[in-house]
Amino acid sequence: GAGVSQSPxxxxxxxxxxxxxxxxPISGHVSLFWYQQALGQGPEFLTYFQNEAQLDKSGxxxxxxxxxxxxxxxxxxxxxxxxxxxxxxxxxxxxLNRASATQFTDTQYFGPGTRLTVL
Amino acid sequence: xxxxxxxxxxxxxxxxENLVLNCSFTDSAIYNLQWFRQDxxxxxxxxLLIQSSQREQTSGRLNASLxxxxxxSTLYIAASQPGDSATYLCAVKGSGETSGSRLTFGEGTQLxxxx
Numbered sequence: 036g037a038g039v040s041q042s043p044x045x046x047x048x049x050x051x052x053x054x055x056x057x058x059x060p061i062s063g064h065v066s067l068f069w070y071q072q073a074l075g076q077g078p079e080f081l082t083y084f085q086n087e088a089q090l091d092k093s094g095x096x097x098x099x100x101x102x103x104x105x106x107x108x109x110x111x112x113x114x115x116x117x118x119x120x121x122x123x124x125x126x127x128x129x130x131l132n133r134a135s136a137t138q139f140t141d142t143q144y145f146g147p148g149t150r151l152t153v154l
Numbered sequence: 155x156x157x158x159x160x161x162x163x164x165x166x167x168x169x170x171e172n173l174v175l176n177c178s179f180t181d182s183a184i185y186n187l188q189w190f191r192q193d194x195x196x197x198x199x200x201x202l203l204i205q206s207s208q209r210e211q212t213s214g215r216l217n218a219s220l221x222x223x224x225x226x227s228t229l230y231i232a233a234s235q236p237g238d239s240a241t242y243l244c245a246v247k248g249s250g251e252t253s254g255s256r257l258t259f260g261e262g263t264q265l266x267x268x269x
Contacts, residue, residue, distance in 0.1 A: 039197075068256070077158070077243055077259030078198070091255050126197060141186060141205075141247075143257060145198040 037061065039146035041127050047152045048117045056112045056149045060129030067110050068143060069102055070126040078126050084110060117153045124148040156181045160244055160260035167234055168268050175229040175263045177244030182225050185249040188257065189218050189229050192241045201242075202229070206249070234267045241265070 040059040048054050060067050066085055070078035071094075080094040086107035095102070099118075104110040114121055128143040157180045167173055177187070186205045190198040202211045202218040204227070210219040217230040231238060241264045245257040 066255070070257075070259075075261070077245075077261045078257075080256035080258070083255040085255075094256065128198075142188070142200050142203050144200065145190075147197040150195075 041146040058127030064129035066130045068128040072124040158260040164264040166266040177227040185247040190243040
């Protein structure tokens with residue numbers, strides 16, 4: 036079945052370039068999350084959407100990071116003026132419905148990630 | 155701020171052994187705890203999710219337990235196989251309104267099962 040997809044899978048950018056990373060969640064999933072995973076570390080939360088509303092962006096490391104989900108489906112994470120410390124894997128996850136308490140609806144399903152390397 | 159710690163950081167065992175991975179968290183006010191598996195260069199695969207009101211969950215050779223009051227969870231893998239080799243991540247979801255959406259992850263345990 037169709038899972039969470041992300042594109043591109045790999046991105047190499049020169050320092051100072053802008054990049055845009057795309058996430059296609061599982062169809063019908065209300066909640067969408069972005070995480071950043073540095074090499075050898077666990078993922079760290081960046082931001083969260085419920086439908087098109089960005090309910091939590093407290094994890095975004097700087098104002099160079101911006102995320103949107105205009106129609107409540109596909110999401111884009113944009114990084115402006117990339118720096119070397121932005122090099123990481125960016126993971127997207129979706130879940131069916133945050134409001135429900137069942138195990139099935141609360142599980143976050145992750146995409147394969149986009150590996151960003153800033154030179 | 156919630157902090158999640160996983161011990162050990164790496165583990166190498168011969169095939170067939172039963173093993174236990176440990177996870178601890180500092181804030182016991184959690185909504186649920188999830189165990190994931192991550193293969194090199196891949197995303198995360200959810201293994202088990204335990205709600206805060208539950209004590210354990212089982213799936214095949216995997217059993218995860220949760221002791222919320224002491225801030226601990228364990229993942230038990232029975233009869234390990236080389237295909238179990240991966241990094242195992244523990245993540246907690248907070249119960250607060252502002253932090254309730256996010257997962258806070260540990261750094262993972264890198265497991266190698268030798269044939």
